[in-house]
Amino acid sequence: MELSQLSRKEIINLHDGSRLGFVGDSDLVIDDQSGYIQAIIIYARGVAGKISSARELVVPWDAVKVIGEEVLVVDIAPEHSARNYPRYE
Numbered sequence: 001m002e003l004s005q006l007s008r009k010e011i012i013n014l015h016d017g018s019r020l021g022f023v024g025d026s027d028l029v030i031d032d033q034s035g036y037i038q039a040i041i042i043y044a045r046g047v048a049g050k051i052s053s054a055r056e057l058v059v060p061w062d063a064v065k066v067i068g069e070e071v072l073v074v075d076i077a078p079e080h081s082a083r084n085y086p087r088y089e
Contacts, residue, residue: 001067011042014065014075020057023072029058037061040074 007024021042029039044055059074066073 006067006072009067009070009072011040011059012071012073014073015077020059020074040064 007022009023011020011023011026012018013020023040026043027041028037029041030036031038038061040059040061042057042059044057057076059076063074063076064072065075
């Protein structure tokens with residue numbers, strides 16, 4: 001799958017059905033040795049859809065359950081969605 005195809009997919013949480021955003025609006029953490037995706041960093045949206053830098057959700061790649069035609073389904077428990085995470089650099 002090409003990155004451009006992946007970027008158009010909406011991220012849905014299997015745990016509660018919430019819509020987390022689009023892959024293209026997120027950052028991917030990629031292992032520089034293997035080239036494999038390690039995590040997806042989803043940024044919280046604030047007022048008027050602007051990105052809030054204070055909160056982000058880090059979704060480990062092993063939480064990805066299904067990559068469909070239009071969606072990427074992840075399974076993240078609710079306690080993770082309310083946490084602040086350090087940024088990957």
